[in-house]
Amino acid sequence: MEIKDQKEFPVDSASLKDVRNFARGLFDQVSEFEDNKEELVLALAEAAQNIVKHAYSGKPSGDTMRVEIQYQEKVLTMELFDKGMPVIPENIKPRKLTDIKAGGLGTFFIGQIMDEVVFKTTKEDWVNRLILTKRF
């Protein structure tokens, strides 16, 4: 089963549940995701949360973020686009395992779940583009 869909969501913490449900609706169609569906949902939701929390500093903007999900030829690609503050990839540091704190935990989770995490700048009208990839 191959899937491909995209949707825009308001950049708001209240949208995170909608982002998760969008992903769940698609992942339910793919038998290969049966064992780790919720992990994939977590990785996507953490990335969306980082947009709300960091690219927009948690401030209301009226902007939307776009989520694109594609599973083709045993490769899952989840892309997130936003118009927030440009991300400087070098500044993104996952939490060290010895730190007992929450900061950077979301980025750590994404790294644990996905095979590849790549930041790119701009596509059409967007500022940040994050590409999460996992091979099955």
Place this chain on the structure above:
Amino acid sequence: MTYQVKEENNISTVFLNGEIDMDVTDKAKDAILPLIEAGKEVHINLKDVEYMDSSGISVLIESHQKATELGTKVTLKEISKSVLKVIMMAKLEQILNLD
């Protein structure tokens, strides 16, 4: 997310329910932290938590640290499979009190 608090034998048990993400972090903290600040031993029952992300984990960490600071204790009870998976992914199973 919804929650209920029950008191028994000087222990406050907070029953969390639903999905815990950034949107409900403040609500979860409001349910738990005042109990710890009042010096109570707190149990957080997670059997009905279907989803928890890093923000939810941050509430558990903050609760644990606040309790340690104030000389009391927070224990996580009946942890759902999905939450346990996230706690273990964060390598916190040796740090938080799990029961």
